[in-house]
Amino acid sequence: ISAVAALSRRRACVGSAVHHDGQQPIIEIRDPTIARRALMDHAEALCNRPLNLFPVALVSGRRRRHSDNITSVPYGPRWRALRCTLNAAVLHPSRLGHMDPLRLEAMDNLVADLRVRCRGGESEIAVRDILNAAVFPMVARTCFGGGVDDGHVRAMRDLLRAFVLAVDGAKDFAGSKTAKLLHWRRWRRFLAFRGRQAQLFLPLIYARRWNADRHLLRHTGGLTPYLDLLLDVRVPVDDDDDTAGGNNNKALRPLTDDELVSLLSEFLGAGPGTMVSSMEWTLAHLVLQPEAQKNIRREVDAVEGALSEAHVRQMPYTRAVVLESLRLHPPIPILLRDVPDQAGAAVIGCPATTVLPPEGARAHFNLGEIGRDKNSWTDPNAFRPERFLAGGEGEGVGLVPGPKEIKMMPFGAGRRACPGGGLATMHVKSFVAALVREFEWAPPSSEGDVDVDLTELDGFFKVMKIPLRARVTLRPQRA
Numbered sequence: 001i002s003a004v005a006a007l008s009r010r011r012a013c014v015g016s017a018v019h020h021d022g023q024q025p026i027i028e029i030r031d032p033t034i035a036r037r038a039l040m041d042h043a044e045a046l047c048n049r050p051l052n053l054f055p056v057a058l059v060s061g062r063r064r065r066h067s068d069n070i071t072s073v074p075y076g077p078r079w080r081a082l083r084c085t086l087n088a089a090v091l092h093p094s095r096l097g098h099m100d101p102l103r104l105e106a107m108d109n110l111v112a113d114l115r116v117r118c119r120g121g122e123s124e125i126a127v128r129d130i131l132n133a134a135v136f137p138m139v140a141r142t143c144f145g146g147g148v149d150d151g152h153v154r155a156m157r158d159l160l161r162a163f164v165l166a167v168d169g170a171k172d173f174a175g176s177k178t179a180k181l182l183h184w185r186r187w188r189r190f191l192a193f194r195g196r197q198a199q200l201f202l203p204l205i206y207a208r209r210w211n212a213d214r215h216l217l218r219h220t221g222g223l224t225p226y227l228d229l230l231l232d233v234r235v236p237v238d239d240d241d242d243t244a245g246g247n248n249n250k251a252l253r254p255l256t257d258d259e260l261v262s263l264l265s266e267f268l269g270a271g272p273g274t275m276v277s278s279m280e281w282t283l284a285h286l287v288l289q290p291e292a293q294k295n296i297r298r299e300v301d302a303v304e305g306a307l308s309e310a311h312v313r314q315m316p317y318t319r320a321v322v323l324e325s326l327r328l329h330p331p332i333p334i335l336l337r338d339v340p341d342q343a344g345a346a347v348i349g350c351p352a353t354t355v356l357p358p359e360g361a362r363a364h365f366n367l368g369e370i371g372r373d374k375n376s377w378t379d380p381n382a383f384r385p386e387r388f389l390a391g392g393e394g395e396g397v398g399l400v401p402g403p404k405e406i407k408m409m410p411f412g413a414g415r416r417a418c419p420g421g422g423l424a425t426m427h428v429k430s431f432v433a434a435l436v437r438e439f440e441w442a443p444p445s446s447e448g449d450v451d452v453d454l455t456e457l458d459g460f461f462k463v464m465k466i467p468l469r470a471r472v473t474l475r476p477q478r479a
């Protein structure tokens, strides 16, 4: 108790605030300098996320470590094997172009749908809904290949969406037994998610596993489905609790069903939710700044035909718009690290006298505040894509910070930084460019005072509290 009290004094650590979530003390970090020190200079001290990623554990006991995904697995050989598999599947820069057929098809369908809605001239649309409907099936195909029926894809999308909402609500019954009793229905419904995910994923896993032609059929337009690679990967048998990274025993095993379900949920949860959030925030700013739309159009109108990855890579203004949106509204609001010991506490600025409780503490890096640091940016709350163009204060700032300084980190930093940044931004830039090429985007013709409300809602994802509605008109030259 005295240990918790020692950490619970507000501002116990320089540049950080401390509070408690009923499980562990939380040290909140908003200062980019501390973030750099902790995640880059002393990466070895904070290289794992807390064991309890969610307010309530979905799997407990011995099965716990056998249901890890990349996010939850401790740093070490198993993490390395899983991360390499994901890279090999879709994330390596050399493979981004292979996504073209899938992405172009998803964008064409979205544009065709909007064209139909705009037949009467213009249409007012709920932006998040149409983006979700376009992005999720594309990611599902990256995961499973073709041939999964639309109903099954919709069921997976609805389940993962419900899960995200349930995680946000699970704070109510985290921590104490009394809270769980009070909210027992919701608590049981939350625990049931794991089983429902397994029900949806296992038939697809078994079908793929026992398909003798898998290795012949695996290429869908140059892209190997993520699930196929997961079925082939072998991870070290004995490193289940190895956080040190060493492994002398060469015995390997395939992934368990629990791990496969967890990895697929991670892929289908991490990708679409973050990308749709980023697309919605970007379009919201474009609705408010028609000048920025015009600048994107100048780039995209110069492209003849389909918007391939190679074209999108040559569009600096569109890139700047997406980076500015990610800086202001990082789709994952908080980055988590486990603070297991004194060394970990020291690198986030806690004095040497700080005593950690036996269960350690959690570090929460506030990505929104770090991206709006006034020492890094002039007028940090303003949406100004130009800062990322040549000569601007953000020139040279990449998706993931380099060793020198952190000015923003929407994809995290250091060893556990997001491996999906390149793929995600390529999708976001392409969708935004395609939508701006075809349509004019304007505020809705509502009677309320605020047409586009930029208030943020921080939960699992950072989303617009009032989902974006926009008036969409087909551009005359595209009619």
Ligand code: HEM
Binding pocket: 070, 071, 072, 083, 086, 266, 267, 270, 271, 272, 274, 275, 278, 330, 331, 332, 335, 336, 409, 410, 411, 412, 413, 414, 415, 416, 417, 418, 419, 420, 421, 423, 424, 425
């Ligand atoms: C705009 C889109 C995305 C954003 C903003 C985003 C953001 C993040 C952040 C902030 C982290 C934590 C990093 C850290 O702790 O240092 C993370 C981790 C991760 N992301 Fe993403 N992400 C996005 C898209 C994706 C996509 C498309 C994938 C997969 C295809 C993906 C897979 C992962 C994985 C596996 C991790 C855990 C990495 C590890 O622990 O080694 N993300 N992401």
